[in-house]
Amino acid sequence: MDLTRRGFRRSATALALAAVVSGVVAGGCSRGAPRPAPEGTPSPDRAASPCPDVTDTAARAVARAEAVNTPWDGPTTGPRAVAGKSVVFVASTMTNPGVAGTANGVREAARTIGWRVRVIDGQGTPTGIRSALGQAIALRPSGIVIGGFDPESVAQQVKQADDAGITLVGWHATRSPGPSANPKLFTNVTSRVADVARISAYWIIATSNGDAGVVIFTDSSIPFAENKSQLIRKTLQSCSGVKLLEYENIPLPDTGSRMPVVTSSLVSRFRERWTHSVAINDVYFADAAPALRAAGRKGEGPPYAIGAGDGDPSAFQRIRDRQFQQATVPEPLNAQGSQIIDELNRAFAGRPPSGYVTPVHLTTTGNVGDSTSWEPRGYREAYRRIWLGQ
Known part of the structure; x- marks a missing residue:
């Protein structure tokens, strides 16, 4: 915005x-x-x-x-929304504002196309994260979001989810944006x-x-x-x-x-x-x-x-x-929530990841104005056109 x-x-x-x-x-x-x-x-x-x-x-x-x-420089084409999907966002900890903001962005984007979303809080501990991911897998959703923690720390559960046919998308999960073969993620959404x-x-x-x-x-x-x-x-x-x-x-x-x-x-x-x-x-x-x-x-x-x-x-x-x-250096958290849903939709439709990576931005005392976040202009409209043709 x-x-x-x-x-x-x-x-x-x-x-x-x-x-x-x-x-x-x-x-x-x-x-x-x-x-x-x-x-x-x-x-x-x-x-x-x-x-x-x-x-x-x-x-x-x-x-x-x-x-x-x-302006929005991300995807403008892609598959229409696949109906009836469910997603679990496994958060490292919802006390982390970045994780919480991204989870909210996922919820908003999923509502746009009628998907069900559940957020499970890992409470910021290894035990809590393993428990949260275990709960997510037990729900057998269409997709799981690895929200801000290292998937290698839960490698056995990541394999379990993959074996169950659950698509995994990361947010700040691995060092680089894009797909990961080991641990297996359809893609990882983050800036460079x-x-x-x-x-x-x-x-x-x-x-x-x-x-x-x-x-x-x-x-x-x-x-x-x-x-x-x-x-x-x-x-x-x-x-x-x-x-x-x-x-x-x-x-x-x-x-x-x-x-x-x-x-x-x-x-x-x-x-x-x-x-x-x-x-x-x-x-x-x-x-x-x-x-x-x-x-x-x-x-x-x-x-x-x-x-x-x-x-x-x-x-x-x-x-x-x-x-x-x-x-x-703000991440466009809400827009990244939309990108997570878009990446999952591409996976469900049998398409490759979008390859989009958020450009770097800097908010300072000089340009902050009255804003409370940074989002590129037009991302909601772009994703709606992709998913709904509107």
């Missing part, structure tokens, strides 16, 4: 967008301050950056990713993790002019997440002025209990050296905020934070209010 912008205007050309990002880099008085500057602000002195070429590349990439009003990781790191490099002290928050128990955070680390290391202060492994189900303690410790240890944070999910920053407030930090100040994935409504709110998060 279109993002409504408030008090922030750009021209449609890439050069003007690059100028805005250059202004962002120049606009802050303190180190790394990602404050939007008026259009036309002179570019910062790239020679002053420890990595001028990387910083310039980063600023241009950020400008492109911040573009709004993105390398693109998300790169733009997250580039935002830090661009807004700090290549001079930042960074903490990475990840969940190493999820291969997709660990791969993303390692790619972020690699991109950050391309600039000599960016220092990785800490690499924090905190499982997503534990962020509520662990982030306040870890955040307090990081503030105490690194003080002003901690200028930026990047996390594989926005929820880390929601749980860090109370500890930062208690330490006397200001919501619009350092450590400046970017979420490398999902982009749930609470993240948009924090960005809009400048409350301990300044950017996110």
Whole structure:
């Protein structure tokens, strides 16, 4: 859908967008301050950056990713909806806003074509996920969605589902988008993790002019997440002025209990050296905020934070209010829910996967406006035309 912008205007050309990002880099008085500057602000002195070429590349990439009003570039043709199907969405944990948002998108899309959907919550534990998937298989649905967990961790059940003729589609289940032979998935719906990781790191490099002290928050128990955070680390290391202060492994189900303690410790240890944070999910920053407030930090100040994935409504709110998060790389969760249903329908119709991969987008304090999510324009209409001919 279109993002409504408030008090922030750009021209449609890439050069003007690059100028805005250059202004962002120049606009802050303190180190790394990602404050939007008026259009036309002179570019910062790239020679002053420890990595001028990387910083310039980063600023241009950020400008492109911040573009709004993105039209639908996904499937426009495919099989009509196969009637009478049922789907079970097995969620890693419904406390993860990205998983919950995608599940809601699956429900909405399934209603459009009259399919039955049930969501089973894995409660964020290996035992809970195995139990949830076992319940899903016992229901003998037409398809099962692996919602945000590693199918290799339940390999025996994945084989059991395949042997039962149940089609499996993943969401953030494997490291790459597209089909998977082992474990067997018809396809995996996600953005390209390398693109998300790169733009997250580039935002830090661009807004700090290549001079930042960074903490990475990840969940190493999820291969997709660990791969993303390692790619972020690699991109950050391309600039000599960016220092990785800490690499924090905190499982997503534990962020509520662990982030306040870890955040307090990081503030105490690194003080002003901690200028930026990047996390594989926005929820880390929601749980860090109370500890930062208690330490006397200001919501619009350092450590400046970017979420490398999902982009749930609470993240948009924090960005809009400048409350301990300044950017996110949002997945179009509702549109991905529609894509999951479309991929399942292609499988049921004997067609191959669509091959579509979500393009990378960046929401910041400069372009968030009044929006609560990011979705490409026209995806609902495109899928309705495919499924219903309308």
